Amino acid sequence: MIGCWTGYANEANDRADGGTRMLYDTIVIGGGIAGLQAAIQLGRSLRRVLVIDKEAGRSVVAKNYRNILGFPDGVSGPELRKRGMQQAVKLGVELKQGEVVELVRDTDGIFVVTTADQSRYRARTLLAATGLTDAFPPVPGLTECLGESIFICPDCDGYEVRAQPTLVIGAGKELIHMSRRLCHYTRQQTLVVHGVPAVDGEQLIELEKTGFPWYCANVTAIDQRQGQLQAVELANGIRLQARKAFLANPGGSVNNELLQPFSVKILPSGHVLVDPRTKETSCRNIWAVGDLVAHSQMAAVAMGDGAQAAIWINKRLMEPSEVSPPPTE
Numbered sequence: 001m002i003g004c005w006t007g008y009a010n011e012a013n014d015r016a017d018g019g020t021r022m023l024y025d026t027i028v029i030g031g032g033i034a035g036l037q038a039a040i041q042l043g044r045s046l047r048r049v050l051v052i053d054k055e056a057g058r059s060v061v062a063k064n065y066r067n068i069l070g071f072p073d074g075v076s077g078p079e080l081r082k083r084g085m086q087q088a089v090k091l092g093v094e095l096k097q098g099e100v101v102e103l104v105r106d107t108d109g110i111f112v113v114t115t116a117d118q119s120r121y122r123a124r125t126l127l128a129a130t131g132l133t134d135a136f137p138p139v140p141g142l143t144e145c146l147g148e149s150i151f152i153c154p155d156c157d158g159y160e161v162r163a164q165p166t167l168v169i170g171a172g173k174e175l176i177h178m179s180r181r182l183c184h185y186t187r188q189q190t191l192v193v194h195g196v197p198a199v200d201g202e203q204l205i206e207l208e209k210t211g212f213p214w215y216c217a218n219v220t221a222i223d224q225r226q227g228q229l230q231a232v233e234l235a236n237g238i239r240l241q242a243r244k245a246f247l248a249n250p251g252g253s254v255n256n257e258l259l260q261p262f263s264v265k266i267l268p269s270g271h272v273l274v275d276p277r278t279k280e281t282s283c284r285n286i287w288a289v290g291d292l293v294a295h296s297q298m299a300a301v302a303m304g305d306g307a308q309a310a311i312w313i314n315k316r317l318m319e320p321s322e323v324s325p326p327p328t329e
């Protein structure tokens with residue numbers, strides 16, 4: 001269950017001045033897996049930390065992570081977030097529910113973070129953990145199954161479809177690539193080309209080369225029972241019985257917009273380039289972690305990123321000349 005941000009928020013966030021007087025050591029933008037892990041580590045480093053999160057993101061929709069140490073039966077993204085928030089608050093971390101809409105740096109090098117409700121917060125360092133946005137097709141029944149019986153990441157969940165009939169739904173080279181990767185786990189695949197009117201040319205050749213049956217028709221509905229896939233209905237009236245499926249949709253985007261005004265290096269894929277050792281971006285005192293950064297895209301990696309960045313943020317904050325000290329109260 002998510003939705004507890006308000007319950008955990010420290011009263012300091014709700015002050016009439018919108019937080020502008022307070023100078024945080026670090027503001028974490030994005031309270032998903034990477035951001036919360038970083039906040040916990042920073043809280044344990046006795047840092048004054050604010051996490052701002054708009055309650056969206058991949059850890060909100062993922063129904064089950066089964067590849068995380070200590071959770072042999074899996075744990076949902078929302079459950080992990082809830083535990084992370086509780087743990088962070090115990091360490092004095094403040095949480096605010098809201099969307100960050102602007103980041104600027106003032107002449108003293110202090111970051112000013114503005115949220116959609118026009119509150120402003122100030123910090124000596126920033127940690128961006130805004131993740132990425134998947135291009136999930138808006139099909140009824142899909143949300144309930146995400147991470148439970150419909151998957152997106154073969155490294156995370158290929159194991160779940162081992163030697164089982166599996167639908168692979170998507171388009172373009174992403175669909176073919178996904179099918180090839182899943183061959184390591186199952187050769188009982190049926191491909192569904194979704195989101196394009198017809199296939200021809202190169203795509204047709206590639207589809208035929210897979211050797212698997214395929215359909216070209218949009219998925220119009222997903223029949224599921226408590227997140228367990230039962231069947232997929234296609235626009236041409238065909239109903240495909242299935243218990244497991246993978247999505248391979250082109251069009252996801254990395255949530256890097258807030259960093260674009262800064263001298264942060266962004267790869268053509270949209271991922272933010274960071275120092276592999278410290279997770280600091282090419283813009284001093286801005287760190288980036290998790291799915292926002294190239295090739296993380298796994299919960300355990302996001303946690304590692306968050307913890308690693310937090311350690312280096314703490315080191316930076318110990319260098320008084322590097323970041324403006326807090327004003328005297």
Ligand SMILES: Cc1cc2nc3c(=O)[nH]c(=O)nc-3n(C[C@H](O)[C@H](O)[C@H](O)COP(=O)(O)OP(=O)(O)OC[C@H]3O[C@@H](n4cnc5c(N)ncnc54)[C@H](O)[C@@H]3O)c2cc1C
Pocket residue numbers: 029030031032033034035052053054055056057058059060061062063064065066067077098099100101129130131132134146147151152153156157255258289290291292296297298299300302
């Ligand atoms: C269906 C599905 C299944 C998955 N299964 C697995 C699995 O089995 N195993 C595994 O390891 N990984 C899995 N993943 C991937 C895993 O969820 C991500 O790798 C992980 O969530 C990355 O953490 P993150 O903190 O970088 O991003 P997220 O968890 O996506 O967090 C980003 C946060 O940033 C916030 N945010 C973004 N922009 C703003 C803004 N402007 N202002 C305020 N807040 C903002 C969002 O609200 C969100 O909470 C799955 C993902 C999906 C979608």
